[in-house]
Amino acid sequence: MRLSQSRRSFTSKSAALETVILFRAGAVIFAIAADAVEEIRDLTGLQKLSVPAEHQKFTRVTHTLDREGKRHFVIDICAHFGVQSGRASRLMVLRHAPAAVMVDAIERMQEIDSIQALPAAFRGEERNWYRGLIVVKGRVIPVVRPEAFLTKAEAVLLQATLRGSEAGRSAAVTA
Amino acid sequence: MSSLPTTRRNFVVFPVGGKRFALPAEQVNELAAHPRFNEQEQQTFPHTTPLLTGVVVRRGQIVPVVDLTSLLVGSDVPAKRFYLVVSMSTAGEVNRAAIPVTGECELAYAEPLPATADLPPHVTGLLPLRDDVVQVLDLESVMSMELWA
Numbered sequence: 001m002r003l004s005q006s007r008r009s010f011t012s013k014s015a016a017l018e019t020v021i022l023f024r025a026g027a028v029i030f031a032i033a034a035d036a037v038e039e040i041r042d043l044t045g046l047q048k049l050s051v052p053a054e055h056q057k058f059t060r061v062t063h064t065l066d067r068e069g070k071r072h073f074v075i076d077i078c079a080h081f082g083v084q085s086g087r088a089s090r091l092m093v094l095r096h097a098p099a100a101v102m103v104d105a106i107e108r109m110q111e112i113d114s115i116q117a118l119p120a121a122f123r124g125e126e127r128n129w130y131r132g133l134i135v136v137k138g139r140v141i142p143v144v145r146p147e148a149f150l151t152k153a154e155a156v157l158l159q160a161t162l163r164g165s166e167a168g169r170s171a172a173v174t175a
Numbered sequence: 176m177s178s179l180p181t182t183r184r185n186f187v188v189f190p191v192g193g194k195r196f197a198l199p200a201e202q203v204n205e206l207a208a209h210p211r212f213n214e215q216e217q218q219t220f221p222h223t224t225p226l227l228t229g230v231v232v233r234r235g236q237i238v239p240v241v242d243l244t245s246l247l248v249g250s251d252v253p254a255k256r257f258y259l260v261v262s263m264s265t266a267g268e269v270n271r272a273a274i275p276v277t278g279e280c281e282l283a284y285a286e287p288l289p290a291t292a293d294l295p296p297h298v299t300g301l302l303p304l305r306d307d308v309v310q311v312l313d314l315e316s317v318m319s320m321e322l323w324a
Contacts, residue, residue: 122224
C-alpha cells in the first residue's frame, strides 16, 4: 500500500489537523503521521542484520530492506520501546530517513483535530519518542516522532559501520 | 482583641498503606474514585519516568498517574481506592497529576513543624494531628530527576 504525500482533508466540516495511522505493537496502539510513512508492506525481502557488539544502541535495528535501489534499516518497534514482543506482520517504510518500522498490525487511519502535549511529568526518553498524545474513543494513544526511530546521523553511522564490517570480511576472504 | 498571628493552614491528609501523608490543600483539585471502582481505566504506554504508572482522562484532559507507594511505604499495600488529583509545578509549568491513595482523605487545619534533618528531601514538614504526626510532601521534589539520579 503506497501512501500519497498529503492526507490532509480540507472538505470535512471540523477542520482536521492531520491524518494519522494507528498501528499496534504488542498490546499498545500508537499513532504516526500519515505523511511520515512512504509505504506499508509485508515482511518479504527482509535480510537479517547483525550489528557489531560495540554498537549496542542499534540492537533495535534487526533487519535491512533493499527497496528501489536503497537500503533501509528495519527497526523492531517492540525493542525500540521496550514493550513485550508481539507478532510482527507489517512494515512501515518511513519518508524522512532510510528506515522502516516493523509493527504487529495496522489498525486504521484516523483524522485528528488536536494533539495534547505529553504531560510535563513525563521526563524520560518518551519526551523524544512522542510528539504528544491523542484521545480516540476514550483511548489515549501516543503519537510517535518518526525521526526518533532512526535519526539521519544514526543512519549514516550504521551505513558506515556496515561498510566497515563488510570491507573487513572481504579483506579476510582475500587474505 | 486581635488574635495572635498563626501559620496554620489547610492540608489534605491521605492514606497510603498503613501510613498517612499530607499535601497543602491549595494543591489538591479533586478526589476521584479509582478506576477499579468506576468505568474509567488507567491507561499505559511505554515510557521511562519513575513513579508514573500511566494516565487517566479527567474532564477531557490527559492526567499522568503518579504512584507514590513504592517511594513512601514500599510495594505491599492494599488496593488503591481513590485518586487525589493535584496541581504541581513541573518544568516551570503547573500541571495536574493523579495520585492513587488507599482510603478516605480528610482535611486538617494545622501548623506544620519543620522537617527534621533525617527525613528525605521530599518531606517539607511534619503535621501534628490529634493522634498522629504526618509527613507533608513536596511533589515537585518527589518528581525531580535529581531524586532518581
